[in-house]
Amino acid sequence: MDRRTFFKSMATVAGASAVAGPILGPSKALATANASNSRLGASASDLQTVPDAFFTPDLIQPSDRTAADKLSFGQRTVLVVGGGLAGLSAALELAERGYKVTLKEGGQRFGGRLHTRSERLRTGTFNVEHGLHMWFYQYYNLQDVLQRLGTWEKYFVPFDEVHFQFRNYKPETIRSVGPYPLNLLNILAESSNLNLLDALGTVGGMTDITFYDHASNWQRFDHITFPEWAKRAQINPKFWDVIMEPAASVTLNDPQKVSAAEMLLYMHYYFIGNPKAFHRRIPTVDHGTAVIDPWVERLRNLGADMQLNSPVSGLRCEGGRVIGELIGGNHYDYVVLATDVPGTRRIVAASSSADRASEFGVSQLKSRINGLFTAPPYSVLRVWFDKPTRARPANQAVIETPQHRPINLIADYAMIEQSYAEWAKASGGAVLEFHLYNGPQFVGLGADQVWNEIRATALEIFPELSGARTIDFSLGSYDTFTSFSPGQGLVRPQSDFARSVGLENLGLAGDWVSTSYPTALMERAVSTGRECANAILRDDGIKEAPIQAAKKNGPGLLPQA
Numbered sequence: 001m002d003r004r005t006f007f008k009s010m011a012t013v014a015g016a017s018a019v020a021g022p023i024l025g026p027s028k029a030l031a032t033a034n035a036s037n038s039r040l041g042a043s044a045s046d047l048q049t050v051p052d053a054f055f056t057p058d059l060i061q062p063s064d065r066t067a068a069d070k071l072s073f074g075q076r077t078v079l080v081v082g083g084g085l086a087g088l089s090a091a092l093e094l095a096e097r098g099y100k101v102t103l104k105e106g107g108q109r110f111g112g113r114l115h116t117r118s119e120r121l122r123t124g125t126f127n128v129e130h131g132l133h134m135w136f137y138q139y140y141n142l143q144d145v146l147q148r149l150g151t152w153e154k155y156f157v158p159f160d161e162v163h164f165q166f167r168n169y170k171p172e173t174i175r176s177v178g179p180y181p182l183n184l185l186n187i188l189a190e191s192s193n194l195n196l197l198d199a200l201g202t203v204g205g206m207t208d209i210t211f212y213d214h215a216s217n218w219q220r221f222d223h224i225t226f227p228e229w230a231k232r233a234q235i236n237p238k239f240w241d242v243i244m245e246p247a248a249s250v251t252l253n254d255p256q257k258v259s260a261a262e263m264l265l266y267m268h269y270y271f272i273g274n275p276k277a278f279h280r281r282i283p284t285v286d287h288g289t290a291v292i293d294p295w296v297e298r299l300r301n302l303g304a305d306m307q308l309n310s311p312v313s314g315l316r317c318e319g320g321r322v323i324g325e326l327i328g329g330n331h332y333d334y335v336v337l338a339t340d341v342p343g344t345r346r347i348v349a350a351s352s353s354a355d356r357a358s359e360f361g362v363s364q365l366k367s368r369i370n371g372l373f374t375a376p377p378y379s380v381l382r383v384w385f386d387k388p389t390r391a392r393p394a395n396q397a398v399i400e401t402p403q404h405r406p407i408n409l410i411a412d413y414a415m416i417e418q419s420y421a422e423w424a425k426a427s428g429g430a431v432l433e434f435h436l437y438n439g440p441q442f443v444g445l446g447a448d449q450v451w452n453e454i455r456a457t458a459l460e461i462f463p464e465l466s467g468a469r470t471i472d473f474s475l476g477s478y479d480t481f482t483s484f485s486p487g488q489g490l491v492r493p494q495s496d497f498a499r500s501v502g503l504e505n506l507g508l509a510g511d512w513v514s515t516s517y518p519t520a521l522m523e524r525a526v527s528t529g530r531e532c533a534n535a536i537l538r539d540d541g542i543k544e545a546p547i548q549a550a551k552k553n554g555p556g557l558l559p560q561a
Helices: 003-020 029-039 085-095 140-149 182-190 196-200 214-221 226-232 237-249 260-272 287-301 341-350 356-369 418-427 447-461 521-539
Strands: 058-060 077-081 100-104 116-121 124-129 156-158 162-164 172-174 280-283 305-307 315-318 321-325 334-337 378-385 398-400 409-412 430-436 470-478 506-508 547-549
Touching (some): 085 100, 085 140, 085 334, 085 521, 116 287, 116 470, 124 287, 124 418, 124 470, 140 521, 140 547, 196 237, 226 237, 226 260, 280 287, 287 305, 334 341, 341 356, 418 430, 447 470, 506 521, 521 547
Parallel strands (some): 077 334, 100 305, 162 398, 334 506
Antiparallel strands (some): 058 547, 156 280, 162 172, 315 321, 378 470, 398 409, 409 430
16 A cells, blocks of 8 residues: 555544544644654644535625615514524524514523522522533534624633543543644544554445535435444444444433434534544533623514513414414514424424415324434433532543433533533532433433432442432423434425425425525524525515525545645
8 A cells, every 4th residue: 555545544533433422622723734744654744634625614795785784674573492502593693683573482591401490509609501511612503692792702711622532442632733634633643443454444434524524414324213324334344333333422321322424524524524523622611601691682682572481372264374372462573483392393283274275284284293302301411519529620521421321411511601610619529411312211300309319320430429428419301302313404494395286475494494404403493594594685675684504515535745
């Protein structure tokens, strides 16, 4: 094998190792990649790299850049249903441009899966989130909002490595440094568990990752599970255990049943499609303070009517348009449906059509939405202890535990958020959050019961707490997360689906809505919300909000000379 062929192979198999998590470590940069490559038997200068400009995000510009920035004629009204990121995103773009926005959230808090609740516990009053979230480098549109709100630099700090604890392998801390593909070679060189032979055994399956094609991904891979794809691609078993299966386990879906297309999108979007994709940040305060509260305040200052505890039972459709709620006399010029899958299914099922012009659209929308499902139930348990955890490196504030199910992830909040750090210092205790995905066995259990179920497993990771007393709990149990099972990707509608079937003023937004460019999770919610706003702005001749999007294709093995 000549040197160039060797490095092509190495770049390919290193791509496999990158799927473990977001891992760009800023401390060593390109020099580390060069040194690691030297350990593999050659200097970095022997290997071409992809220039940074190759990964510049695509920019979806306004269709008419000369259009007005704001409404200059009579008031236009918009009903936004759902107060999560998708609804907040649509509402912000429209309110800033002069629309009268009414946002109705059926629950007690804004934020959706980013909500924060205040809990009065024996240990004090704490702001408790839905669960730990990470903000990734390619969350371009979400970062744009946070920068506009003035919170991105104020509250968010880098967290650029991912740490794993296994039962059958050594602990693994993964990061990516340097340009593509040196960043991937470095991961292999620094791995505690993987070697050259493991990598070479994975070459055959990596072209689907490095040559990711968003346009054909769902047609090619959404009919099989990720494990089925791995078997067909002859993925090395150790690579599967250490790298790929952990990535599938944190999707909140059953890793044995998750779609191959969904996971290939994840690998491209979070790991391979940009050498900086592993950059991530976490907030030093709760999500309400860092994100949701300033967002809602901005909307109220813009005149938006922000309503909590205001569920929408259904929509009234007439003349090929949604004119308002099923119950209530208000009429709206536009409607954005930005609820989760169960909420959307419920609202659409109850919606009525007054004439044939809207009946077809309603029936088509019902048929499409009824094909969507949710992931298995999951729980997030936060536990206060009367003893501290042992001193650990900062990158172990979050530990992924793919072989310690039912625990998938543990977050040490005394190492993450300021209020918890202050409590731990004053009390001499600790606060750990346990993420329990794909956990129908916990449905209906109380927090203390859940802790009893996971205690032995938790102490494998934190043995120093074996004699600690639990002094408080906070439990969140959820069953509304989007399903990533095979076939779902092909069923998901795009944000303009309702318009395409005759409901010309209705938009769909959420992390369950499909996009023509790579997105996922929080960024997909924000992006589809912005798409809905842009459709309304185009209708009225107002300049749309630009959308930044990740590249639709993978970088390949190596750049062409």
